[in-house]
Amino acid sequence: MSLKGVLLDVDGTLVNSNDAHAQAWVEAFKKFAYDISFEEVRPLIGMGGDKVISLLVPGLTDSKGVGKEISSFRQQLIINQYGTKLSPTPGARQLLLKMLSEGLELIVASSAKSDELSVLLKSGGIDDLLPQATTSSDVDNSKPEPDIVQAALDKINLPPEQVLMLGDTPYDIEAASRAGINVIALRCGGFSDSQLEGAGAIYDDPAQLLEQYETSALSR
Template sequence: MGFQGVILDVDGTLVLSNDAHAQAWVDAFAKYDYQINFEEVRQMIGIGGDQIIPKFAPGLSDAEGKGKEIITYRTQLIVDKFAPKVSPASGARELVEKMQNEGLHLIIASSAKAEELGVLLKAAQVDDLLNQDEATTSSDAKNSKPAPDIVEVALSKLNLQPENVVMLGDTPYDVESANKAGVEVIAFRCGGFDDSLLENAIAIYDHPADLLQNYDNSPLSKV
């Protein structure tokens, strides 16, 4: 038997938003007089603000004070400015439809905050296909990726064993998080990470359309 469930990352997987997230961090830190490098924070996209805040502003926390203000402003930038302008990953909608037609149980597991998810799914053109109410976000996990928390919550909601589930993601943090929870990963290059950083995935494709084109020979195939 093949996989019965699929855990879906969103940013960089279904929608090409990783650069936008990095720029939102740069702008949010700048508002509070912290100058950070775009490329450095870009390599951290995929993990949560609980780790990014202390990385670039030692002594601050995402839970209180100025750190929380930076987080709040960054979220506002994503929702109001950046997310409405980003593009869906090639083949994102068609792949979701294919997996649903194949009878796979789908659930979202994203490091994005809940208030960001709706606009990101709309930008990915899959907001009518995926149940946002059942999604797992950073709000549902104590620790963000690469900790396994978000994936473990998604597994619990699917009510499936790890060996019966695969995750679709685009960052090394997706791979590490899922693997720690006992879940294999199919990775996409469209998130902007080198294959060497995705080497622990069971397969790597350019984007959802690439996986869809090769579906019958992919790990998702029941054959």
């Protein structure tokens, strides 16, 4: 069955934002007197923020109390400070244009909240190419739960076997796999090949995937 659609992660996949997200978490925790290091946070980027908080400080939740304040402060750092200074990953826009020219339906499937996502897409210079999105604002459970992926699949109304996901973290791979979707992984998000195990293929970045487009799963 031929490929009809591609689900797209954004952070680390299309926009160089993973380090910025980790730094924003460090600052947000510090503001509320929690000493969390960059090295502790960075491996968790790609999960939903609700999961990051409870993993780093058991007992905290992003839905109430100090955890909610931390989450809100981090979000404002991304929207007003870090998110406006980001760059696209190499070849991101060109790859999107190629996929669109091939008639593929594209939709964002991101753990970011919707108001963060608009900043990230604009910063990456790709907001005009991706009008459709599902985010953590749309579902109860964020990555690595499959809810965001499933919601994207429902929105474009395609069966899993006609869709691929493009991502950069183990959490993208797990979420997509649990929804029955194959994944192309990119190293530009900062994860190792062993951490990206389970992907159907791994490329350095969108530019390399574009170079090898005709031999990739995108051209099937």
